[in-house]
Amino acid sequence: MDTRTDTPRPATDAAAPDPLRIERLCVERGLKMTGQRRLIARVLSEAVDHPDVEELYRRALALDARVSIATVYRTVRLLEEKGILERHDFGGGRARYEATDHGHHYHLIDVDSGKVIEFSDEQHEALAKAIAARLGYELIGHRLELFGRRPAPESDKGGARRAARRRGGEAA
Amino acid sequence: MDTRTDTPRPATDAAAPDPLRIERLCVERGLKMTGQRRLIARVLSEAVDHPDVEELYRRALALDARVSIATVYRTVRLLEEKGILERHDFGGGRARYEATDHGHHYHLIDVDSGKVIEFSDEQHEALAKAIAARLGYELIGHRLELFGRRPAPESDKGGARRAARRRGGEAA
DNA sequence: TTAGCTGCAAAACGTTTGCTTCCCG
DNA sequence: CGGGAAGCAAACGTTTTGCAGCTAA
Numbered sequence A, B: 001m002d003t004r005t006d007t008p009r010p011a012t013d014a015a016a017p018d019p020l021r022i023e024r025l026c027v028e029r030g031l032k033m034t035g036q037r038r039l040i041a042r043v044l045s046e047a048v049d050h051p052d053v054e055e056l057y058r059r060a061l062a063l064d065a066r067v068s069i070a071t072v073y074r075t076v077r078l079l080e081e082k083g084i085l086e087r088h089d090f091g092g093g094r095a096r097y098e099a100t101d102h103g104h105h106y107h108l109i110d111v112d113s114g115k116v117i118e119f120s121d122e123q124h125e126a127l128a129k130a131i132a133a134r135l136g137y138e139l140i141g142h143r144l145e146l147f148g149r150r151p152a153p154e155s156d157k158g159g160a161r162r163a164a165r166r167r168g169g170e171a172a
Numbered sequence C: 001t002t003a004g005c006t007g008c009a010a011a012a013c014g015t016t017t018g019c020t021t022c023c024c025g
Numbered sequence D: 001c002g003g004g005a006a007g008c009a010a011a012c013g014t015t016t017t018g019c020a021g022c023t024a025a
Helices: A022-028 A035-046 A053-063 A069-081 A122-134 B021-028 B035-046 B051-062 B069-082 B120-136
Strands: A086-090 A096-099 A107-108 A115-121 A140-151 B083-086 B096-099 B106-110 B115-117 B140-151
Touching: A022 A035, A035 A053, A035 A069, A035 A096, A053 A069, A069 A086, A107 B096, A122 A140, A122 B120, A140 B120, B021 B035, B035 B051, B035 B069, B035 B096, B051 B069, B069 B083, B120 B140
Parallel strands: A107 A140, B106 B140
Antiparallel strands: A086 A096, A107 A115, A140 B140, B083 B096, B106 B115
16 A cells, blocks of 8 residues: 655754645635645645655545545645646656655655655756756756665565566555 | 657667667567567667657557557566666656667756757766765666756747646656 | 535546467477 | 467556535635
């Protein structure tokens, strides 16, 4: 059922300081705020990882049973269109989401556990821009994802069995 | 139906010189060569873009009607496992494939036209490895995609309307 | 009041798979 | 000959959608 979790970004980042963060953004963009949207917005505000829709649904349900998964799908889609959410495909066949309001960064995905580690890198940023320029383009956006494995110190104990790969590239 | 096309790599690259290129690789890895596999291998050898399964199926059908799409799916999966093909997710909800035998490279997607430009960059390669190491990981694979726009010399005429984005993140 | 949101269940989508028959080696 | 490959259609898991009723503004 895919219950992996991400590595939260460092505490210094003040991950999810405000439970109304996303709701505020919604209002700013003129969205009608229903109970369900507020609920989902809250779940998103509190997330410090990259949950997929089913995980969002689970977390929302835990706070209030008056939601359906269809609404979660509809809402993340809407928020993505509004630029409030970013959709990622880390493999595993499900889209995963994170708020766009905490700065540009990249991801390293642990192919064995599915964990996602965030990082940023000035050097890469500059390089990307330079490459685009070299090709005659203005850089609008870019995606850098690293897939890595923790070097195994010894034997390949149970947990490290090669992640089953389905449509994506890694899964849990 | 998403009928975008890629920009073939530069002619200097001698794109698809040998229609038996992929078949040879298959044999090298000890695969049983059936008529269908030969057919699909040929289509792949001749491709200079990044076709999805349906497109491969279409091209194969045009050469010989004795193929089913299930076989195309099974074959690309097999070839990917054998390292002969690389699967990409450029958005749009379908996996797209290209042969691995023409060197490691990355993609720049023209957000206005959907065209894909290939490039490689030693510096980036090294940087990716270094970042992974810094985070305590062995780099298994990585993905770098740039999204860019041709700088408009003067006015921003109609053609530059933001490319419609569907389930993937970018599309044409 | 009413445009637009929600829930439900069914459909759609790309992809995989069980089973039988067929064919390569 | 025997093991694996192909075809078909049904199954899969994720996401979208039609429709009837409900709700925020």
